[in-house]
Amino acid sequence: MKNKLIELKNITKSFDQQEVLHNIQLYIRPNEFLTLLGPSGCGKTTILRIIGGFEEADSGEVIFDGKDIAKLPPYKREVNTVFQKYALFPFMNVFDNVAFGLNIKKVSKAETKKRVLEMLKLVGLEGFEKRKIDQLSGGQQQRVAIARALVNEPKVLLLDEPLSALDAKLRKEMQMELKKIQKKVGITFIFVTHDQEEALSMSDTVVVMNHGNIQQIGTPIDIYNEPKNRFVAEFIGESNIIPAIMKKDMLVAFDGVDFECVDSGFAPNEEVEVVLRPEDLVLTPPQFGKITATVTDITFKGVHYEIILKGEHRDYKAQTTEYHEIGTELGISVIPSNIHVMHKMKEV
Amino acid sequence: MKKFQKSKLFYGLYIGVIFAFFYLPIVVTMFFSFNSSKSLTHFSGFSLRWYGNLIKDTEIMQAVYVSISIAILATIISTIIGTLTAIGLSKCRKLVREMLLNVNNIPMMNPDIVTAIGFLILFSSLRIPKGYYTMLMAHITFCIPYVITSVYPKVKTLDPNLADAAMDLGASPFMALYKVILPMLREGIFAGALLAFTMSFDDFVISYFVTGNGVSNISIIVYNMTKRTNPTINALSTIVILVIFVTMFIVKVIPYLIGKRRKEQLAYEENN
Numbered sequence: 001m002k003n004k005l006i007e008l009k010n011i012t013k014s015f016d017q018q019e020v021l022h023n024i025q026l027y028i029r030p031n032e033f034l035t036l037l038g039p040s041g042c043g044k045t046t047i048l049r050i051i052g053g054f055e056e057a058d059s060g061e062v063i064f065d066g067k068d069i070a071k072l073p074p075y076k077r078e079v080n081t082v083f084q085k086y087a088l089f090p091f092m093n094v095f096d097n098v099a100f101g102l103n104i105k106k107v108s109k110a111e112t113k114k115r116v117l118e119m120l121k122l123v124g125l126e127g128f129e130k131r132k133i134d135q136l137s138g139g140q141q142q143r144v145a146i147a148r149a150l151v152n153e154p155k156v157l158l159l160d161e162p163l164s165a166l167d168a169k170l171r172k173e174m175q176m177e178l179k180k181i182q183k184k185v186g187i188t189f190i191f192v193t194h195d196q197e198e199a200l201s202m203s204d205t206v207v208v209m210n211h212g213n214i215q216q217i218g219t220p221i222d223i224y225n226e227p228k229n230r231f232v233a234e235f236i237g238e239s240n241i242i243p244a245i246m247k248k249d250m251l252v253a254f255d256g257v258d259f260e261c262v263d264s265g266f267a268p269n270e271e272v273e274v275v276l277r278p279e280d281l282v283l284t285p286p287q288f289g290k291i292t293a294t295v296t297d298i299t300f301k302g303v304h305y306e307i308i309l310k311g312e313h314r315d316y317k318a319q320t321t322e323y324h325e326i327g328t329e330l331g332i333s334v335i336p337s338n339i340h341v342m343h344k345m346k347e348v
Numbered sequence: 349m350k351k352f353q354k355s356k357l358f359y360g361l362y363i364g365v366i367f368a369f370f371y372l373p374i375v376v377t378m379f380f381s382f383n384s385s386k387s388l389t390h391f392s393g394f395s396l397r398w399y400g401n402l403i404k405d406t407e408i409m410q411a412v413y414v415s416i417s418i419a420i421l422a423t424i425i426s427t428i429i430g431t432l433t434a435i436g437l438s439k440c441r442k443l444v445r446e447m448l449l450n451v452n453n454i455p456m457m458n459p460d461i462v463t464a465i466g467f468l469i470l471f472s473s474l475r476i477p478k479g480y481y482t483m484l485m486a487h488i489t490f491c492i493p494y495v496i497t498s499v500y501p502k503v504k505t506l507d508p509n510l511a512d513a514a515m516d517l518g519a520s521p522f523m524a525l526y527k528v529i530l531p532m533l534r535e536g537i538f539a540g541a542l543l544a545f546t547m548s549f550d551d552f553v554i555s556y557f558v559t560g561n562g563v564s565n566i567s568i569i570v571y572n573m574t575k576r577t578n579p580t581i582n583a584l585s586t587i588v589i590l591v592i593f594v595t596m597f598i599v600k601v602i603p604y605l606i607g608k609r610r611k612e613q614l615a616y617e618e619n620n
Binding site: 052053054073074075079080081083084085087088089090091100101104105148149152 | 507509510512513514515516517518519520523527528531532
């Protein structure tokens with residue numbers, strides 16, 4: 001029983017004969033935090049603009065609450081947007097910016113004031129009503145943009161890379177803050193980002209995109225642990241991706257060694273690819289490992305060391321909390337549940 | 349040290365000569381507008397005689413009315429058309445935009461006489477009777493490029509998402525234009541309108557060619573009157589100069605004072 005608030009059916013879109021969205025199928029549940037994740041130019045912002053009503057799809061349907069809204073102009077949709085550079089109105093103060101939507105809907109003065117002040121309190125900007133926009137920091141402008149959208153009580157909030165203009169520390173803070181605000185107001189957030197860490201830490205559902213195609217839809221844990229293809233695996237975190245042969249169910253061979261795994265359902269001896277996350281490589285003395293390799297590089301990363309090991313077939317990237325001298329020979333093994341087998345990706 | 353003072357003296361002299369060159373003729377004109385006699389070279393005593401003449405002269409007053417009303421109408425209409433064009437240009441494809449912007453420059457570079465003859469031929473071939481409305485149309489036309497040139501750079505600096513943001517918050521496209529885009533362009537629009545007004549108000553060549561039926565503006569009537577000595581022109585010129593001076597004062601000095609006050613206020617707020 002999956003409740004669908006928004007559903008995109010067979011959406012395609014081209015700009016100047018260049019296809020940016022290819023037959024997109026996607027639905028969004030009420031109250032979920034959904035992230036569209038992908039490199040720039042993958043079509044994620046275009047999807048957002050189609051839901052917001054700023055672009056019209058060449059074909060396909062946009063179903064909102066059971067009605068096709070593909071032809072509805074933005075000002076008649078029950079969604080609001082937080083734009084990439086906020087697009088605040090610089091000649092108005094904070095209060096007037098937030099009150100803009102209510103003024104247009106002719107909400108009474110008293111009601112407007114009450115709702116604007118409430119919203120400013122929610123985003124932590126109490127007492128900033130009279131400030132000019134150019135007197136605010138980036139993070140504060142961000143909050144005004146969120147308040148300006150949320151005060152209209154939309155069913156869905158669209159966020160177009162809202163954190164990309166902030167510095168790393170503020171970004172982290174705003175991530176937590178956004179998640180908190182989403183829980184409090186209890187509406188659907190559709191968030192666009194190219195930052196995989198941002199996507200994993202905030203979302204209920206992540207949609208990974210590339211070249212106008214959806215690569216994978218799933219929870220952050222699914223996406224990280226079970227990437228569907230090489231693109232997703234490489235885009236979400238670091239990984240060793242190794243060509244392999246699926247000998248039979250639960251047995252995969254790569255780099256000349258057979259490994260037990262937990263995957264099944266592949267054809268016998270199918271050519272596949274295996275994803276090994278660096279943190280899943282277990283480093284042992286050479287005689288205990290399945291593969292032997294020599295340390296060629298070690299970098300201190302704070303919580304752990306990142307080690308590059310040179311084996312007979314390739315270099316492996318691993319993470320460890322122990323220091324190993326360059327030139328040390330080590331064994332590598334992986335426990336079966338940490339080996340993830342994927343179908344080989346067709347070359348684009 | 350001595351050398352420095354010498355160069356300072358030279359600068360002072362240089363600026364003095366330039367200012368004299370610019371303003372002496374104007375000062376002379378203003379001065380002789382208060383002359384009691386008809387001479388333009390010999391001052392025989394203070395009098396407001398020529399100002400009295402001016403007010404009594406219905407021909408001149410009619411010309412003043414024509415100049416002002418045409419300048420106001422041409423300013424309003426060309427500002428509206430020019431502003432909307434500038435906004436539209438920013439949404440055009442690059443090739444179209446570059447082409448239009450270059451075409452827009454031609455009327456400003458063109459000698460007035462060429463534009464004037466162009467209008468003359470156009471109106472004649474369309475058999476439009478020349479008079480007030482042909483003059484107005486010509487003025488609107490030659491003012492538009494100036495408005496576009498002052499508004500377009502402002503449009504270019506706008507965040508392209510601003511109109512989207514307004515519509516996202518429930519504003520119709522017209523409301524987005526009216527409530528968000530126009531207020532953000534107001535400086536450019538104001539500068540364009542001011543340029544249009546001055547261009548229209550002091551135009552002679554084009555007006556002279558496109559008018560008829562005895563409709564004259566100030567420059568035409570002044571031109572006709574210079575054929576004989578008439579200090580009434582001096583009086584008229586003095587008033588025009590004063591009007592321009594006051595306008596420039598309002599446009600240049602007052603925003604400066606407001607800006608200064610705002611800065612002081614900001615500094616005050618920050619200190620508290």
